[in-house]
Amino acid sequence: MTLACRIHGARDLRLEPDEVAPLAPHEVELRLGAAGICGSDLHYFLHGRVGAFVIREPLIPGHEASGVVLRTGSAVRSVVPGMKVAINPSHPCGGCDYCRAGRDNLCRNMRFLGSASVYPHVQGMFRERFVMGERQLTPVPEDEVSLGEIACAEPLSIGLHGVNRAGPLMGKTVLVTGGGTIGCMTVLAARLAGAARVIVADIADRPLDMARMVGADEAVRGDQAAPAELADLADVSIEAAGSPAALATCLAATRRGGRIVQVGTLPAEGIAFPANNIMARELDYVGAFRAGVEFDWAVSYLRSRKVDVRPLMSAQLPLSRAVEAxxxxxxxxxxxKVQLVVEA
Structure with missing residues (x-):
């Protein structure tokens, strides 16, 4: 038996025994390397839900993780015991119309780790040991790249996907609302895409400091800026805070003919939406949900250190201190970014 972290409802997190599933031929048993606590994990912990996804049975959260291979199934060829791996939490079916069209993040039959989006829920990786399919694993042979960095592949992929949905950014001004992990990953992704100027807006000082650290040109307190300071500011705005006020900032700041990308999850009860503003200013409003091929890009950028996520890694706590984490x-x-690890 091993230890797992389960959320039974709002603020009801328990450390409980867990059984490791038997290995099928194409499966791999892993020891947890590091697992980041994401905004959606926090929503499950604090509220028992994320948007429309409501916990209906005990849920093991955790979808951004790295692992170390312990055992491999008889048909596994890509990894061996002792190897560090990045773990893609998306498990699309590969056969539906969206998968065949190359948009597997929209798969009709998606099994996304640590999510209450389907029932029975798909259990996640906040546990000491677990079994994954071989195709969800990417080896990371570089000794100097830590398990904590590898676990950042998934949030980095979200930033990359949001920027991908924004269209060409070369030479453009980009506003990112929200200076948390996803906002900062979006800053890194916008830089990779050639943005000439990246501005981050938030309502707290520490996230803005972190955004500057990872490459933002400017950091603005959105709650203190005069409306005229933000008007017509950006060619593209990316909402990464999951806040109606932040979305309002995007709507005010995006120039006519520009694009707004919604990455953050807004409240389930909905918001008042200024559709006529979208129409009259010819704004493109698009969504960005999870990621697809961008996960592979993220692993590549981390392996080469073309992207350095280490400034964002605030703390690592053992799984036994999950509530504190x-x-x-x-x-x-x-x-x-706070991560859970297995005690030595």
């Missing part, structure tokens, strides 16, 4: 992750004045 969640409370720390929820405090934006003290942390950006």
């Amino acid at each position: 969640f409370e720390l992750a929820a405090d934006r004045s003290r942390s950006t």
